Amino acid sequence: MQNIIDRFISYVTIDTESDPNSETTPSTAKQWDLANKLVEELKTIGMSDVSIDENAYIMATLPSNVDYEVPTIGFISHFDTSPDFTGANVKPQIVKNYDGNNIVLNKQENIILSPDYFEDLLLYKGQTLITTDGTTLLGADDKAGITEIITAMEYLINNPQIKHGTIKVGFTPDEEIGRGAHKFDVEKFGADWAYTMDGSQIGELEYENFNAASAVVTVKGKIVHPGYAKDKMVNSMYYASEFVNALPKKEKPEHTEGYEGFFHLTQIDGKVEETKLQYIIRDHDKAKFEGRKTLMKNVVDELNSKYDSLIFSIEIKDQYFNMKEKVEPVMHIVDIAEEAMKSIGLKPIIKPIRGGTDGSQLSYMGLPCPNIFAGGHNFHGRYEYVPVESMQKAVEVICKIAELTASMAQK
Numbered sequence: 001m002q003n004i005i006d007r008f009i010s011y012v013t014i015d016t017e018s019d020p021n022s023e024t025t026p027s028t029a030k031q032w033d034l035a036n037k038l039v040e041e042l043k044t045i046g047m048s049d050v051s052i053d054e055n056a057y058i059m060a061t062l063p064s065n066v067d068y069e070v071p072t073i074g075f076i077s078h079f080d081t082s083p084d085f086t087g088a089n090v091k092p093q094i095v096k097n098y099d100g101n102n103i104v105l106n107k108q109e110n111i112i113l114s115p116d117y118f119e120d121l122l123l124y125k126g127q128t129l130i131t132t133d134g135t136t137l138l139g140a141d142d143k144a145g146i147t148e149i150i151t152a153m154e155y156l157i158n159n160p161q162i163k164h165g166t167i168k169v170g171f172t173p174d175e176e177i178g179r180g181a182h183k184f185d186v187e188k189f190g191a192d193w194a195y196t197m198d199g200s201q202i203g204e205l206e207y208e209n210f211n212a213a214s215a216v217v218t219v220k221g222k223i224v225h226p227g228y229a230k231d232k233m234v235n236s237m238y239y240a241s242e243f244v245n246a247l248p249k250k251e252k253p254e255h256t257e258g259y260e261g262f263f264h265l266t267q268i269d270g271k272v273e274e275t276k277l278q279y280i281i282r283d284h285d286k287a288k289f290e291g292r293k294t295l296m297k298n299v300v301d302e303l304n305s306k307y308d309s310l311i312f313s314i315e316i317k318d319q320y321f322n323m324k325e326k327v328e329p330v331m332h333i334v335d336i337a338e339e340a341m342k343s344i345g346l347k348p349i350i351k352p353i354r355g356g357t358d359g360s361q362l363s364y365m366g367l368p369c370p371n372i373f374a375g376g377h378n379f380h381g382r383y384e385y386v387p388v389e390s391m392q393k394a395v396e397v398i399c400k401i402a403e404l405t406a407s408m409a410q411k
Contacts, residue, residue, distance in 0.1 A: 001128070001388050008130065008147040008391065009092050010037075011079075012139035017087040018080035018177045025055040025183055026080065026173035032056060034079050038146065038171055045154040047169065055183045058171040062153050062164070070165025070409040074194030075152070075398055076358060076369065077145030078175030081137060084380040091133040100125045105382065106134030113383050120201065120377055121385075128388040138384035140376030145197035146171060148374060148391055152398035164402035165409065168194070172358060178319060181361035191367060193333045195401070196359040199373035201349065202390040203341060207327040207334050207370040208352040209360050210261070210282040211289040212319040215296055217243055217277040220311050233272065239303070239311055240268070240275040246299045259284045259352060261292060284322055284352055320356050326363035327370055334370050336408070340400035346393060349373075372397060 014034045019027040026032065035056045042050045047060040064070060081087040095103055100122055103113040111134030115121040121129075132138045149169055156162055168191045172180040175198075199206060221236030247263050256262045261283025269276045281296070283289035293316050300312045327334065334350075341348045359369035375390030 001392055004147060004151055004391050004395070005094065005128075005130070005388055007151060008140075008143060008386075011143040011146060012090050012092055015088045015090070016080045016139070017083055018174045019083060020177040025179065027177060027179070028080075031080055031173045035171070035173070038079065038150075041150060042153075042169070045150065046157045047153060053185075056173045057184060058169075059189055060153075060169045062156060062167040062169070064165045065160055066163050066165065066406055066410075068410055070406045071192040072166045072168060072190060073402065073405055074168035074170060074189060074191035074367070075149045076170040076172065076194050076196045076362070077142045077149055077198060077374070078172045078180045078358060079143065079146060080173050080176050080180075081139045081143075082141065082176040082380040085137045085382065086135075087137050087139055090136045090139060092138065093131045093133055095129040095131060098124055098127055098129050103129070103131060105131055109134060111382060113385065118378060118383060123201075124387045124389070129385050130388060131385040132382055134382050137379070137381055138376070138386065140374065140384055140386040141379040142175065142198045142374060144374040144376050144386050144391055144394075148197050148394040148398060152395045155395065155399060156402060162399060162403055163406045165406050167402055170194070175358050178356070180358040181365065184358075184362060184365070186362065186365045186367045189367065193330060193368045194359075194362065195337060196357055196362075196369055196371045197374050197394060197398070198357055198359075199353075199371050200375075200377060200379070202373050202375055202387070202393055203346050203349040204373035205334065205337055205341065205348045205350050205370065206353045206357075208284060208324040209320075209322055209357055209371075210284055210353070210355060211286055211321050212356055213281040213289070213293060213316055214319055215279040215281055215293075215314060215316045217279070217296070217300065218313045218315075219243070219275045219277070221273050221275070223271075223273040234311070235272050236275040236311075237270040237272065239307075240270060240277055242303060243277060243299060243312065246303070247296070257354075261285070261288055263292065263296070281316070282354075286322065320360045321364060323357070323360040323363040323369065327368050330368050333368055336401055336404050337370060337372060337397070340397050340404055343400055343404075344393065344396045346397070
């Protein structure tokens with residue numbers, strides 16, 4: 001497992017935080033630092049057709065080692081980290097033979113990773129954990145996935161007795177800001193289907209995700225001197241609060257789980273003259289998703305009618321859709337992943353993603369793409385950690401999927 005630890009640490013110590021306010025691809029120049037390293041590493045382990053384009057999308061091929069036709073499969077991960085929390089100067093800590101007690105991430109700042117709060121820690125007693133030092137995120141999302149894919153390819157190259165068809169590898173920038181698949185060349189990639197290695201807990205296998213949209217509600221007011229404001233001032237912030245309170249109070253992220261959708265107010269920018277409310281809208285069910293968008297538009301209309309003037313306006317943009325629609329017609333690709341997990345002693349955890357994935361966009365671009373665990377927990381923050389044994393199992397799953405795909409094609 002030491003090779004996994006060393007490889008993973010070499011990746012997470014390179015800052016690749018993406019920037020939603022940038023219009024370039026990749027959104028930050030520092031993402032090139034890891035991208036170029038990955039290109040050289042893929043060449044070093046013996047991959048073929050290694051390429052990186054002008055937007056830092058990386059592709060490589062492991063040629064088939066059988067003399068019969070096998071579907072071409074792919075494995076994809078992203079190398080950027082979330083702007084939600086700093087990814088600069090990551091200092092990973094290795095906790096060997098975890099004993100189930102509190103882990104002191106940062107003694108000076110009294111930052112504790114505790115199983116009293118993060119109960120999943122207790123699943124990994126006796127294992128080796130990689131944590132942060134409490135001041136940054138770790139970057140297991142998704143550098144664990146990259147580690148697993150490259151390690152699996154290296155293992156297959158060094159063990160040619162494992163029979164497999166052609167395997168494609170793809171690494172993308174800017175997934176954390178919703179652009180990971182925007183410039184992915186599906187035709188060049190050339191796979192019949194693929195898997196993103198971007199899930200969390202060991203055993204996760206996902207082929208459903210939210211339908212997603214963003215909404216910006218703009219509320220117009222009128223500013224006059226407050227000393228002479230009677231019957232003249234219109235404070236947009238007060239009116240904006242009416243919109244917020246008009247949406248279902250229990251349909252928020254903090255009150256929902258499983259297949260339940262939500263409205264999430266992510267940002268308020270307000271002054272007397274104008275207030276903007278930024279929302280994200282999420283639901284697995286397409287009809288309910290459309291209903292949520294309609295509800296927001298209706299609230300705007302009702303409030304404008306109530307005040308007999310056009311104070312409110314709304315702009316809604318679809319972001320991505322539930323990949324289930326594209327994966328269900330080819331469910332054998334999920335079945336193969338499920339069988340791969342079972343064959344190495346894992347119990348598959350098949351559940352919907354309460355979020356998005358590059359796999360969703362790729363599925364709608366013609367590349368069906370379920371999501372497989374990468375092993376990390378508590379992504380996007382100081383409490384992020386990953387068990388090394390989970391990464392090792394992910395490597396085994398990748399290799400087993402390749403082997404099963406080849407053996408099924410032979411029958």
